[in-house]
Amino acid sequence: RLPAPYRAPVILDGGYRLVQAFRHADGMQLLYQRGPYSLSVFQLEGSLDTAALPADGRWVREGGEAAWQLQDDAGRTLVLLERSRLTITVVGHAPGDGVLRAARSFPDARDLSMTTRLRRACADALRALSPL
Numbered sequence: 001r002l003p004a005p006y007r008a009p010v011i012l013d014g015g016y017r018l019v020q021a022f023r024h025a026d027g028m029q030l031l032y033q034r035g036p037y038s039l040s041v042f043q044l045e046g047s048l049d050t051a052a053l054p055a056d057g058r059w060v061r062e063g064g065e066a067a068w069q070l071q072d073d074a075g076r077t078l079v080l081l082e083r084s085r086l087t088i089t090v091v092g093h094a095p096g097d098g099v100l101r102a103a104r105s106f107p108d109a110r111d112l113s114m115t116t117r118l119r120r121a122c123a124d125a126l127r128a129l130s131p132l
Contacts, residue, residue, distance in 0.1 A: 004026060005024055005085055005109035006043050013105035014098045032102070039092040039102055048080055048087045060100060079103040 016032035057070035
Protein backbone atom coordinates (compact mmCIF):
# COMPACT_ATOMS: atom_id res chain seq x y z
CA ARG A 1 0.00 0.00 0.00
CA LEU A 2 1.42 3.36 -1.06
CA PRO A 3 0.70 6.76 0.43
CA ALA A 4 -1.61 9.07 -1.54
CA PRO A 5 -1.42 10.29 -4.23
CA TYR A 6 0.73 7.42 -5.53
CA ARG A 7 -0.57 4.25 -7.18
CA ALA A 8 1.09 0.97 -8.07
CA PRO A 9 -1.18 -1.22 -10.19
CA VAL A 10 -0.17 -4.87 -10.07
CA ILE A 11 -0.58 -5.22 -13.86
CA LEU A 12 -0.32 -2.64 -16.66
CA ASP A 13 -1.58 -3.00 -20.24
CA GLY A 14 0.59 -5.37 -22.21
CA GLY A 15 0.92 -7.77 -19.27
CA TYR A 16 3.61 -5.86 -17.35
CA ARG A 17 3.66 -7.06 -13.72
CA LEU A 18 4.84 -5.02 -10.76
CA VAL A 19 8.15 -6.37 -9.45
CA GLN A 20 9.36 -3.73 -6.98
CA ALA A 21 8.48 -0.30 -5.60
CA PHE A 22 10.88 2.24 -4.14
CA ARG A 23 9.98 5.39 -2.23
CA HIS A 24 12.21 8.41 -2.82
CA ALA A 25 12.13 11.86 -1.24
CA ASP A 26 10.74 13.18 -4.55
CA GLY A 27 8.23 10.42 -5.27
CA MET A 28 8.01 6.75 -6.20
CA GLN A 29 9.81 4.43 -8.60
CA LEU A 30 8.09 1.26 -9.74
CA LEU A 31 9.63 -1.60 -11.70
CA TYR A 32 7.48 -3.71 -14.02
CA GLN A 33 8.43 -6.75 -16.08
CA ARG A 34 6.96 -8.85 -18.88
CA GLY A 35 9.23 -11.62 -20.10
CA PRO A 36 12.47 -10.03 -21.32
CA TYR A 37 11.01 -6.48 -21.24
CA SER A 38 10.98 -4.16 -18.27
CA LEU A 39 9.58 -0.73 -17.47
CA SER A 40 10.72 1.84 -14.92
CA VAL A 41 7.90 4.12 -13.80
CA PHE A 42 8.61 7.32 -11.88
CA GLN A 43 5.81 9.22 -10.15
CA LEU A 44 6.37 12.79 -8.98
CA GLU A 45 3.82 15.19 -7.55
CA GLY A 46 3.22 18.23 -9.71
CA SER A 47 2.64 19.18 -13.31
CA LEU A 48 4.70 18.39 -16.36
CA ASP A 49 6.92 21.30 -17.45
CA THR A 50 6.31 21.13 -21.20
CA ALA A 51 8.78 23.95 -21.92
CA ALA A 52 11.65 21.80 -20.59
CA LEU A 53 11.01 18.82 -22.90
CA PRO A 54 13.64 18.08 -25.58
CA ALA A 55 12.67 19.04 -29.13
CA ASP A 56 13.30 15.55 -30.55
CA GLY A 57 10.28 14.05 -28.79
CA ARG A 58 6.69 14.28 -29.98
CA TRP A 59 3.20 14.64 -28.56
CA VAL A 60 0.91 11.66 -29.07
CA ARG A 61 -2.81 12.25 -28.56
CA GLU A 62 -5.47 9.60 -28.13
CA GLY A 63 -8.97 9.92 -26.73
CA GLY A 64 -8.35 13.49 -25.59
CA GLU A 65 -5.24 12.56 -23.62
CA ALA A 66 -1.79 13.84 -24.54
CA ALA A 67 1.43 11.99 -23.80
CA TRP A 68 4.94 13.05 -24.74
CA GLN A 69 7.09 10.33 -26.28
CA LEU A 70 10.76 10.06 -27.20
CA GLN A 71 12.46 7.07 -28.82
CA ASP A 72 16.23 6.73 -29.10
CA ASP A 73 18.29 4.87 -31.70
CA ALA A 74 18.70 1.85 -29.38
CA GLY A 75 14.91 1.31 -29.27
CA ARG A 76 14.33 2.67 -25.77
CA THR A 77 11.15 4.67 -25.28
CA LEU A 78 10.42 7.45 -22.79
CA VAL A 79 6.81 8.49 -22.18
CA LEU A 80 5.68 11.39 -19.98
CA LEU A 81 2.09 12.11 -18.99
CA GLU A 82 0.03 13.61 -16.21
CA ARG A 83 -2.46 11.87 -13.98
CA SER A 84 -4.32 14.32 -11.69
CA ARG A 85 -1.49 16.02 -9.75
CA LEU A 86 1.12 13.41 -10.71
CA THR A 87 3.70 13.47 -13.47
CA ILE A 88 4.39 9.94 -14.63
CA THR A 89 7.54 9.01 -16.53
CA VAL A 90 7.78 5.55 -18.07
CA VAL A 91 11.03 4.25 -19.56
CA GLY A 92 11.26 0.93 -21.33
CA HIS A 93 12.50 -1.16 -24.20
CA ALA A 94 9.52 -2.87 -25.80
CA PRO A 95 8.42 -3.47 -29.37
CA GLY A 96 5.92 -1.17 -31.08
CA ASP A 97 3.89 1.11 -28.85
CA GLY A 98 4.10 -1.21 -25.79
CA VAL A 99 5.64 1.43 -23.52
CA LEU A 100 3.06 4.03 -24.54
CA ARG A 101 0.15 1.61 -24.00
CA ALA A 102 1.45 0.60 -20.57
CA ALA A 103 1.94 4.26 -19.58
CA ARG A 104 -1.57 5.19 -20.66
CA SER A 105 -3.04 2.38 -18.57
CA PHE A 106 -1.75 4.00 -15.39
CA PRO A 107 -4.68 5.12 -13.18
CA ASP A 108 -5.33 8.59 -11.81
CA ALA A 109 -3.67 9.65 -8.58
CA ARG A 110 -5.33 8.77 -5.29
CA ASP A 111 -7.03 11.58 -3.39
CA LEU A 112 -5.10 13.05 -0.49
CA SER A 113 -6.60 12.64 2.95
CA MET A 114 -8.16 15.68 4.65
CA THR A 115 -5.33 15.64 7.21
CA THR A 116 -2.66 15.74 4.49
CA ARG A 117 -4.44 18.54 2.61
CA LEU A 118 -4.80 20.58 5.82
CA ARG A 119 -1.15 20.04 6.78
CA ARG A 120 0.04 21.12 3.33
CA ALA A 121 -2.20 24.19 3.34
CA CYS A 122 -0.80 25.23 6.74
CA ALA A 123 2.78 24.69 5.55
CA ASP A 124 2.10 26.77 2.41
CA ALA A 125 0.58 29.57 4.51
CA LEU A 126 3.56 29.58 6.90
CA ARG A 127 6.00 29.72 3.98
CA ALA A 128 4.08 32.63 2.45
CA LEU A 129 4.07 34.57 5.73
CA SER A 130 7.63 33.79 6.77
CA PRO A 131 10.03 36.74 6.59
CA LEU A 132 12.89 34.44 5.45
